[in-house]
Amino acid sequence: xxxxxxxxxxxxxxxxxxxxxxxxxxxxxxxxxxxxxxxxxxxxxxxxxxxxxxxxxxxxxxxxxxxxxxxxxxxxxxxxxxxxxxxxxxxxxxxxxxxxxxxxxxxxxxxxx
Amino acid sequence: xxxxxxxxxxxxxxxxxxxxxxxxxxxxxxxxxxxxxxxxxxxxxxxxxxxxxxxxxxxxxxxxxxxxxxxxxxxxxxxxxxxxxxxxxxxxxxxxxxxxxxxxxxxxxxxx
Numbered sequence: 435x436x437x438x439x440x441x442x443x444x445x446x447x448x449x450x451x452x453x454x455x456x457x458x459x460x461x462x463x464x465x466x467x468x469x470x471x472x473x474x475x476x477x478x479x480x481x482x483x484x485x486x487x488x489x490x491x492x493x494x495x496x497x498x499x500x501x502x503x504x505x506x507x508x509x510x511x512x513x514x515x516x517x518x519x520x521x522x523x524x525x526x527x528x529x530x531x532x533x534x535x536x537x538x539x540x541x542x543x544x545x546x547x
Numbered sequence: 548x549x550x551x552x553x554x555x556x557x558x559x560x561x562x563x564x565x566x567x568x569x570x571x572x573x574x575x576x577x578x579x580x581x582x583x584x585x586x587x588x589x590x591x592x593x594x595x596x597x598x599x600x601x602x603x604x605x606x607x608x609x610x611x612x613x614x615x616x617x618x619x620x621x622x623x624x625x626x627x628x629x630x631x632x633x634x635x636x637x638x639x640x641x642x643x644x645x646x647x648x649x650x651x652x653x654x655x656x657x658x659x
Contacts, residue, residue, distance in 0.1 A: 438590075465645050467645055467646070467647075469647075476649055476650075476651055476652065477591075477636065477638075477647075477649040479646050479647065479648070482645045482646060484645070489645065490644065490645060490646050492646070524590050524591070526590075526647075528645060530645060532579075532640075532642055532643035532644055532645060533579060533598070533642065533643070535581050535593045535596050536581070536593070536645070536647060537593055538583075538590035538591045538592070538593075539590050540588070540589050540590045541589075541590050
């Protein structure tokens with residue numbers, strides 16, 4: 435079974451631009467979550483989607499948004515990029531039952547200059 | 548405020564020895580716990596999980612112990628190998644909720 439796939443692996447953007455990251459979950463997984471990982475803050479929860487609906491949201495500004503498609507694939511968008519948005523963005527998928535583990539992709543490394 | 552960088556606890560273990568990685572969790576309502584391993588350039592990899600109605604669970608070369616009284620979790624790795632070198636994270640979750648809260652991580656280095 436293929437794992438969680440994230441594209442692209444690396445991105446370099448300029449302050450003020452926007453970016454879209456993509457995630458394909460493990461086949462059969464209906465929940466997709468996004469996390470931001472930085473050396474300073476560690477792993478921080480962004481949001482979780484299940485059946486195209488956002489079920490949970492972390493403490494990030496409105497510039498961070500996401501969506502999920504009917505095939506469970508998900509995208510997250512960051513608008514008006516700031517230098518502090520430089521991070522590894524991780525996507526995780528699960529069955530969505532609340533009692534099964536999340537499985538992570540290898541992330542998208544975003545650098546904002 | 549400005550981030551100064553998380554100080555990762557480190558643990559160095561001789562190859563072949565057992566290692567124990569500890570984690571304190573904060574939310575007494577958490578009832579599902581997971582250990583992840585993260586190697587350089589990769590995402591966190593699931594190792595083992597445990598529900599709060601258990602105090603011990605074993606996998607292949609790994610054992611997780613849960614002490615709810617003191618809100619403490621540990622991961623034991625038997626007969627460590629060079630491939631075990633990585634950062635290890637514990638994560639906690641309220642039952643029925645997909646959101647994970649991660650610990651700061653521990654860097655495990657295996658000495659050949």
